Amino acid sequence: MIDTSNRQAELEAAEIRYRRMFESAPEGILILDAETLKIIDANPFMVDLLGYSRDEFAGKELWEIGLLGDKQASKAAVRALQEHGYIRYEDMPLQTKGGTRREIEFTSWAYDEGEHKFIQCKVIDITERKRVTERKQAEATRFKGEQEFEALVENATDIVSRYDRKFRHLYVNRAVEQATGLPASAFIGKTHEEMGMPRHLQGEWHAVLEDVFASGKERETEYEFRTPGGPRFYHSRLVPEHAP
Known part of the structure; x- marks a missing residue:
């Protein structure tokens, strides 16, 4: 005889742990139905990042919330995901519901859960990191320009x-x-x-x-x-x- 009560308890505990991680993650997480390519869940970080409510996320495709470009570009990315099981973009623009531009790192992969197939997307907001990098690059360029200027005119x-x-x-x-x-x-x-x-x-x-x-x-x-x-x-x- 197989005792299924412990197995069920373990599954429920794992589900609780996952839900806690999902809700408190310091990056955006989207869960899509792999067949329809529509969003079925979004964590609080995504709500704060884009300004959509969870209800507004539900049923939308990625291109409808500004991810992966237009509809055709989004479908091409999904085909690459289906072929390789994984896609990643280190730096891509994203527009919030309010029209604010953000810079993000986007990663997505497919997985099975029982008989169902899903796609998980991870979105990291790199806007501030990119601003700091660009500011440092601008300062370095300006410093180099000043050095070249002085070298040219000093004599x-x-x-x-x-x-x-x-x-x-x-x-x-x-x-x-x-x-x-x-x-x-x-x-x-x-x-x-x-x-x-x-x-x-x-x-x-x-x-x-x-x-x-x-x-x-x-x-x-x-x-x-x-x-x-x-x-x-x-x-x-x-x-x-x-x-x-």
């Missing part, structure tokens, strides 16, 4: 400088030392006024800089400046920098 014979919106020097190359007798480092963080530029030139430079910042267009100016070697005439071109 130039023309004076090259950068300013912020308060007309403070952000960068000055070494050519300024010959024109002023002062080290380039002395200019950083200071305005022309603080560096002792003649008052009439301060006004001209501030007006030109203000115009470049306001208009976003290049400007050119000419002026006479007294250097340690005597008066010199300069032609300057001011070019706005546009943030990426």
